[in-house]
Amino acid sequence: MYTVADLKKGLKITLDGDPYLVIAFDFTKPGKGQALYRTKMRNMINGTILDRTYRSGETFEPASLEERQMEYLYKEGTHYTFMDQQTYEQVVMEEDAMGDAKNYLLENLKVDVLLFGEKAIGVTLPNFVNLRVVQTDPWAKGDTSGNDSKPATVETGYVLRVPPFIEEGELITIDTRTGEYSTRVKG
Amino acid sequence: MDSRDSNLYQRANIIRSIRDFFVSKGFLEVETPQRIPANAPEEHIEPFRSGERFMHTSPEICMKRLLCRGHGKIFQICRCWRSDERGRRHVPEFTMLEWYRTHSDYRDLMVDCEELLAWVAEACQTAGKMPDKNRLDGWFEKAQRITVREAFARFAATDMETAVRNGSFDELMVTAVEPALPQGAPVILMDYPAAVAALARLKPDDPAVAERFELYAGGLELANGFSELNDPVEQRLRFEAANRTRLELGSAPLPLPEPFLRELAAMPPSAGIALGVDRLVMLCTAAERIDDVLAFTPEEL
Numbered sequence: 001m002y003t004v005a006d007l008k009k010g011l012k013i014t015l016d017g018d019p020y021l022v023i024a025f026d027f028t029k030p031g032k033g034q035a036l037y038r039t040k041m042r043n044m045i046n047g048t049i050l051d052r053t054y055r056s057g058e059t060f061e062p063a064s065l066e067e068r069q070m071e072y073l074y075k076e077g078t079h080y081t082f083m084d085q086q087t088y089e090q091v092v093m094e095e096d097a098m099g100d101a102k103n104y105l106l107e108n109l110k111v112d113v114l115l116f117g118e119k120a121i122g123v124t125l126p127n128f129v130n131l132r133v134v135q136t137d138p139w140a141k142g143d144t145s146g147n148d149s150k151p152a153t154v155e156t157g158y159v160l161r162v163p164p165f166i167e168e169g170e171l172i173t174i175d176t177r178t179g180e181y182s183t184r185v186k187g
Numbered sequence: 188m189d190s191r192d193s194n195l196y197q198r199a200n201i202i203r204s205i206r207d208f209f210v211s212k213g214f215l216e217v218e219t220p221q222r223i224p225a226n227a228p229e230e231h232i233e234p235f236r237s238g239e240r241f242m243h244t245s246p247e248i249c250m251k252r253l254l255c256r257g258h259g260k261i262f263q264i265c266r267c268w269r270s271d272e273r274g275r276r277h278v279p280e281f282t283m284l285e286w287y288r289t290h291s292d293y294r295d296l297m298v299d300c301e302e303l304l305a306w307v308a309e310a311c312q313t314a315g316k317m318p319d320k321n322r323l324d325g326w327f328e329k330a331q332r333i334t335v336r337e338a339f340a341r342f343a344a345t346d347m348e349t350a351v352r353n354g355s356f357d358e359l360m361v362t363a364v365e366p367a368l369p370q371g372a373p374v375i376l377m378d379y380p381a382a383v384a385a386l387a388r389l390k391p392d393d394p395a396v397a398e399r400f401e402l403y404a405g406g407l408e409l410a411n412g413f414s415e416l417n418d419p420v421e422q423r424l425r426f427e428a429a430n431r432t433r434l435e436l437g438s439a440p441l442p443l444p445e446p447f448l449r450e451l452a453a454m455p456p457s458a459g460i461a462l463g464v465d466r467l468v469m470l471c472t473a474a475e476r477i478d479d480v481l482a483f484t485p486e487e488l
Contacts, residue, residue: 005271027274030365031401031411032383033357034231035271053358056271057437 002060004037012044012063015052019044019063019116044114045097045121063116067124070113072105080105082113082120093120103158104129104176125176130185131155132171139164149181190472194480197311198468202264204310205284205464208303209262214286217261219249221268227386228429228441233270235279241441242268245461247386248444250287251415254457255450262286264464275476276407276466278485284467287459292388292414293398296460297375300402300410301330303462304373311471322473325371326404333368334378336396342367348395351380365406374403385425387413402462405470412460419451 002013011022024040037054044063070082070091078095080102091113095102101111101123109129114122136152149161154172162181166172171185206216222240226232227248234241243249246263253261267283288295308323339347343363350356368374377400381389384397398414416422423443430440468480478484 027272027277028361029231029272029274029277030357030360031408032229032231032385033360036358036361038361053362 002062004035004054004056004058006060007037007039007054012065013041014061014063015041015050018046019065019121020050023049044116045119066115067112068115069110072107072109072111074107075105082111082123091115091118091120093123097121098123100179101125101176103156103179104131104174105156106131127175127177128173128182129176130171130173131158133162133166133168136162136166136168138167190474191479194468194472194474195482197314197472198480200310200314201307201468201471202282202464204307205264205303207310208306209286212260212299212302214260214262214288215258217250217253217258217263218265219243219246219253219263221246221265223248223444225442225444227444227447228426228433229385230429230432230436233272233438234441235268235270244269245283246285247459247461248447250285250459251454251457252447252450254287254289254455255453259289260287273485276469278465278477278481280485281477282464284462284464285459287415287457289455289457291458292456293377293400293412293458296412296458297330297332297377297400297402300375300412300460300462301373304330304404307467307471319473323471326373328372330373330375330402331369332375332377334396335376335380336378338364338368338376347380351382356380356383365403365408368403368406370406373409376401376403384413385429386416386422388416407466407470408463409466409470410460410462412458415454415457415459417451417454417456419448422451423448 007022007025009022009025013020020041021044022039022041026038028038029035035056039052039054041050043050068084070084073081073083080093080098081090083090104125112124113120131154133152134155137150150164151159152162152166153159160179160181162172166184173182173185175182221243222237223243224240226234226241226244232244234244245267246265250261250263262285264282264284266280268280270279272279304326308326311323312320336347339345339350343359345355345359350359378390378396379399381395381397384399387397387399390396390398400412401408402410426443433440465477465480469477472480474480
């Protein structure tokens with residue numbers, strides 16, 4: 001159990017059944033008045049920002065959060081299924097909670113899944129993933145248009161800009177933090 | 188030298204200029220004991236214990252006893268202690284400036300405030316260490332006076348009386364009124380509800396409010412002053428009421444300052460005010476946090 005004295009930026013608490021991250025916090029005390037703890041927090045599931053003011057004596061439930069390495073298995077409709085390789089326990093995550101991660105998910109990719117109780121609420125990918133290019137136009141030799149990149153579609157369906165020399169069937173490395181092309185994988 | 192260390196020079200300069208100001212106006216500088224048997228009990232101020240005594244949360248009790256003894260214009264710059272207060276604008280041990288004048292009321296203090304801010308701004312600007320000299324220009328202007336009732340009517344969704352009744356006064360003050368106060372020239376928020384002015388005299392033509400005001404500069408609450416209550420019977424009742432509220436809030440009741448209550452009848456009509464020196468330095472140095480104007484924060488010890 002947390003008290004108002006524990007409130008600080010980065011604290012994770014449970015509110016109305018959802019996990020929240022405290023993103024801003026200010027202690028105020030108007031002249032001769034009572035202490036007020038003004039907080040701004042973000043719902044860790046849907047991203048909603050909430051402003052709440054607390055008074056001395058109020059308490060908070062900590063958010064029980066756990067990060068576990070799991071392997072991505074498959075997608076069905078808008079559900080993504082992951083499995084813990086140690087316990088064979090499976091969790092399902094909604095597409096909404098996946099964010100950009102869904103652009104890089106290939107079967108058997110190992111990722112860190114953030115669990116709130118039993119519920120999967122987020123996924124952290126490796127910084128770099130390798131994906132195969134399934135469609136891109138060939139580089140027209142002698143192209144003088146000055147374009148130094150062209151669109152390419154990778155096997156997950158994600159479309160990004162790549163250098164002109166990249167051809168269909170090649171394996172490329174993508175930086176999952178920016179979503180941008182990083183290098184070509186030789187061989 | 189980083190900004191925090193250069194702020195120490197500004198701080199010394201500001202404290203020197205405060206002294207010069209009050210000496211030039213004929214005030215006597217006093218030092219009163221900081222470890223005392225009893226503070227004025229307040230609902231929301233927690234004193235530190237020191238053996239059988241308390242660290243003072245403000246020098247007001249002893250300074251008013253000096254008024255009872257016949258001193259007319261006194262000031263003090265001292266450390267004060269308030270437990271459980273830590274934030275961007277709060278540390279549990281801080282520096283307070285208090286001044287008192289007999290045969291005066293809160294309107295005289297307002298003029299003192301305006302003259303003091305102009306004096307300090309002048310001292311900062313001539314010290315030549317300020318990067319943005321024009322920032323304090325507003326302090327040479329007359330402070331804008333707004334009553335609390337008017338401020339709630341203009342800036343809050345609830346009127347002052349209702350806010351006091353339903354317990355939302357403090358919250359609305361912090362979330363709605365303070366952020367909406369004009370910037371630039373200092374602001375004087377005046378005539379607080381009687382319920383939140385335990386040591387202040389009620390306004391004769393409007394007894395629902397007390398002759399209490401708060402000085403704001405740059406959006407920061409800087410000082411709290413009032414026409415002092417000098418009726419010992421009424422003062423005891425208000426202290427006892429504060430202790431009852433403390434009990435309801437789960438805080439221990441506090442002993443009453445009996446010698447002060449005994450002598451209070453001898454106090455001429457007076458006015459007194461407390462100003463946070465650390466915050467004044469924050470404003471003069473454009474510091475975001477009180478930490479930036481302290482030699483050491485409590486956490487660094």
